[in-house]
Amino acid sequence: MNTDGWKAEFKVSLGCGGTRVSVQLKIQKDTNKVALNTAMGLFDSIENVIGRECKSRKDLIKRLMGDQIIDALLFMPSYSFLKQRVESPSRQHLNKVIVVEFRILGIEEKRYKSKAPKKAIGLVGNVQVSLVFFNSMARLFRYYLRIGSEVAVCGRLTEGPNGEFQFVHPETICQVTSIDQLVGIHNVYRLTGGITMYHVKAIIKEAVSVMKDIDVAEWIPDDFLEQRDWYSFKKSIEMIHNPQTESDTTLEGPYKQRLCFDEFLAEHIAKRISNEHKNSEGYIIDLSKATLVKKFMEKLPFKLSDDQKKVLEEIRADLATGRPMLRLLQGDVGSGKTVVALLTALLVVENGYQVALLAPTEILVRQHYETFSKMLEGLDVHVDVLTASDKTKRRREALKNLADGTTNIIVGTHSIISNTVKFNKLGFVVVDEQHRFGVNQRLMLINKAENPHILSMTATPIPRTLLLSMHGDVEVSLIKTKPMGRKDIITRAISMNRIDELISSIRNITAKKEKVYWICPLIEENDKWDYTCVIDRFSSLKEFFGDRVAMMHGRMDSAERAETFDKFKGDGVDILVSTTIIEVGLDVPNATVIIIENAERFGLSQMHQLRGRVGRSDLQSFCILLHAELMSDISRERIEIIKDSNDGFYIADKDLILRGTGDILGTKQSGTKEYRILKINNPEHEEIIFKLMRDAGELAQHIDIAKVGVLLKIFTNEETLRSIKQSF
Ligand code: ADP
Ligand code: MG
Numbered sequence: 058m059n060t061d062g063w064k065a066e067f068k069v070s071l072g073c074g075g076t077r078v079s080v081q082l083k084i085q086k087d088t089n090k091v092a093l094n095t096a097m098g099l100f101d102s103i104e105n106v107i108g109r110e111c112k113s114r115k116d117l118i119k120r121l122m123g124d125q126i127i128d129a130l131l132f133m134p135s136y137s138f139l140k141q142r143v144e145s146p147s148r149q150h151l152n153k154v155i156v157v158e159f160r161i162l163g164i165e166e167k168r169y170k171s172k173a174p175k176k177a178i179g180l181v182g183n184v185q186v187s188l189v190f191f192n193s194m195a196r197l198f199r200y201y202l203r204i205g206s207e208v209a210v211c212g213r214l215t216e217g218p219n220g221e222f223q224f225v226h227p228e229t230i231c232q233v234t235s236i237d238q239l240v241g242i243h244n245v246y247r248l249t250g251g252i253t254m255y256h257v258k259a260i261i262k263e264a265v266s267v268m269k270d271i272d273v274a275e276w277i278p279d280d281f282l283e284q285r286d287w288y289s290f291k292k293s294i295e296m297i298h299n300p301q302t303e304s305d306t307t308l309e310g311p312y313k314q315r316l317c318f319d320e321f322l323a324e325h326i327a328k329r330i331s332n333e334h335k336n337s338e339g340y341i342i343d344l345s346k347a348t349l350v351k352k353f354m355e356k357l358p359f360k361l362s363d364d365q366k367k368v369l370e371e372i373r374a375d376l377a378t379g380r381p382m383l384r385l386l387q388g389d390v391g392s393g394k395t396v397v398a399l400l401t402a403l404l405v406v407e408n409g410y411q412v413a414l415l416a417p418t419e420i421l422v423r424q425h426y427e428t429f430s431k432m433l434e435g436l437d438v439h440v441d442v443l444t445a446s447d448k449t450k451r452r453r454e455a456l457k458n459l460a461d462g463t464t465n466i467i468v469g470t471h472s473i474i475s476n477t478v479k480f481n482k483l484g485f486v487v488v489d490e491q492h493r494f495g496v497n498q499r500l501m502l503i504n505k506a507e508n509p510h511i512l513s514m515t516a517t518p519i520p521r522t523l524l525l526s527m528h529g530d531v532e533v534s535l536i537k538t539k540p541m542g543r544k545d546i547i548t549r550a551i552s553m554n555r556i557d558e559l560i561s562s563i564r565n566i567t568a569k570k571e572k573v574y575w576i577c578p579l580i581e582e583n584d585k586w587d588y589t590c591v592i593d594r595f596s597s598l599k600e601f602f603g604d605r606v607a608m609m610h611g612r613m614d615s616a617e618r619a620e621t622f623d624k625f626k627g628d629g630v631d632i633l634v635s636t637t638i639i640e641v642g643l644d645v646p647n648a649t650v651i652i653i654e655n656a657e658r659f660g661l662s663q664m665h666q667l668r669g670r671v672g673r674s675d676l677q678s679f680c681i682l683l684h685a686e687l688m689s690d691i692s693r694e695r696i697e698i699i700k701d702s703n704d705g706f707y708i709a710d711k712d713l714i715l716r717g718t719g720d721i722l723g724t725k726q727s728g729t730k731e732y733r734i735l736k737i738n739n740p741e742h743e744e745i746i747f748k749l750m751r752d753a754g755e756l757a758q759h760i761d762i763a764k765v766g767v768l769l770k771i772f773t774n775e776e777t778l779r780s781i782k783q784s785f
Contacts, residue, residue, distance in 0.1 A: 097267050099127040099771065106263035111256045118260065121249045127771055129264035130294050131316075131733055132257070134244035137306040140211060142240045145182030146222055150214050154228070156239045157181040159188070159210045161202055177202045186214075186222045188230075201230055209236035242300040261298050268294065274766040276322070277315075281756065287315040290768060308742045316734045318749050323772035325757030326765070330780050331500055339381030339508055340484050342408050344373055349403040352436055357396075364388075364536040365397055371534050372401050372512065382510035388536030389705035390516045390669020391543070395428060395644075397536075398487045398512060402466055405510070406438055410484020411459070412466045413473060413509075417490055419444045419615040420622050424644060425489070426468040433466075443469040443478075446616045474501055488513040500776035516669065516705065517662060537706075546672040548700045550656070550682040559652070559681065560601055567605065567631040572648040574670055575634045578658045594654065595634045602632055609635040637663065639670060646674035656682035656699075657692035661712040664699045 097105055103125055107115055122132045143155045160180045165187075167173040177188040177198070188202070188210065201208050212227025229239055246257045273290050275282075282288070288296070293312040296305055304310040308317065361369070368386060375382035388394045402412040414429070416422045426442040433440060441464040443455045458464040462481030467473060474486070486509050551559065563573055575598065577591045595608040607630040609621045618638070624630040626645050633639070637659075651671045653664060664682070671678035682696050698711050735746070762769075770778060 100125050106260055108259050117251050126264050129260050134246050134306050137242050137244045137300050146184050154213050156211045160207045189223050189225045207233050209233050211239040265295055276765045276768045287311050308745050319772050320734050321750050321753035325754045327777040329757050341379040342376035346407040349407045362540050364538050368534040381508050384512050384532045386514045386534045391673050392536040393540050394514045405485040406465045410482050411480050412485045414468045414487045415471050420619050438465050440466045443473050483507045483509050485510045500780050542675045544677050545703050546678045546680050548680040550696050552686045566650050573632045574651040576653045578655050591634050605631040611638050649676050649678040652681045654683045656684045657688045661695050661708050665708045
């Protein structure tokens, strides 16, 4: 191979001890000089940049940072701060990490009391400060901390028992001549047990140095970068890991902005591909084929609400056009979205197409399957279910029935639209309880060469502006009113010291054959957080209610959870103690009380979602917010809002004001990706984020997707890449 300035270039890959290194050998044209460099790519294993000292911890590192070199580069600092040089410390520096010049006047060591700390006492400027150590630090004292000598010290300044200034186990002690190296901006990264800041920084440093030799083709046009005073991808990454000012690592600075923009751009490109498909041909549904719908309506034990009817009309209009529908149905918890999906499904089935209903958890899948089977009894419609715990034989049978068209409606988790599942004629996909839906599932379907109508349903109201920037081309339907005859849930806040009263009043509820959810924030005791956990609460309630109490949490496997939940739904259990895993979608009509313990720890939308587990029939329901006696102002305000309002849209707006967009954008729901670069923790950045999103949306329309190269690969997912290969 002949490249500029080089006569020849060889690439060799060597395998050694489980790691692969590729070596590049170049011979210069004029001088015949040989240059050797190890050529690595961004997608090579992260092991290539893990130094020898932490090779043994490589699995921990991979779990923390990711598998590839690019993951180390995109591992963003949580925050950064300035280590300032201070000539003469005062109270204003307390609890800050500072850098000082320290002159040692004396050593204090109580030889006979081994537990007493060892101290070096001295002066910084003319203020007395001591360095405090709880072990002997013999080498340090021998070489650096000798009476009369001066050293540079970096550490957190604190106050000793008698009000004196001190550094307890300072981070760094070195020669005064090196003091400048201690001063500056320092990044703080997320860690995990066994991995120190030193390890993480060493890995990132190595990854940055590897990146320097790699060509990363830009996808943002030069003039676009210039206009915004942004820099190349490589420079941005490098600067974020080696910041010069405090804003270099935040959204106020150009580097983070640019990388967030990259992330949005990738998302918009995926959206564009998916939208281009929207204009392609879809299945025309003949609305007059409605025998199934009619039969179903005759048996339905209630009348549809006006909003349900309106939404159905909107959906029917879409189905008749012949272009694939992409519609988001927003309706508060308990507003009756499922029956809308079911009625639409019947129309599609009668037109000869299959329907897939996707839900995020196995319990929800089973619930939908039961609802559908029950409601469709007596109609000639075959409903089936497929989950991860269905084993080989059952699974094979389900797959066969789907492929040959026997099954009309399949209920399952998202895996049923994966590549291994073949449909006979998939015409309609319902995605339940997912507010960051769409693009990826859609691309997955497109990649399977299916082009069905899609209805996505969510109880998390998303403000209009956000929706547009997130989903672009999606139509929205709303169910605002609850079904007739529903009583408003009565919400009360009570403090922990009344828990005995609460427990005895539960007896009145269970005596009426009604059910109680008891929600706790954590699974087990944890040093850091002193919250009552599921396991403790379960055992304390057991003393009162015996085996009428059950518990459910994320560490149980999904079959075990489903079994517990079935007991609760049926007659086996009255009280279910659970973490927030019960948050979405569950429908147990005779559950009338939900107790949210440590309510001060929950966000607004989360509390509202949880409350939606009750009030699902005409029985009067209650939500009890059990809170600590002492609370912060913001917790108190949140509890007041939930107490005063049952309106999900109002609560979502308040949530946005109190918390910023974080919860809505960086969704924690299963099956959706979180942003890697963007971590919204400062509501003041909202403006910047919206602008970045909007601009990325615009650029994505003009960019030549066939030429975007490696940056798209970095920031996007497999589905997008696959569809580009297919359609460009
Ligand atoms: P969500 O919108 O939260 O998914 P569901 O679809 O699970 O709510 O409906 C909640 C409950 O309300 C179900 O038990 C359902 O049968 C019932 N329901 C739905 N529509 C009506 C209606 N128009 N009148 C009375 N009950 C209804
Ligand atoms: Mg639902």
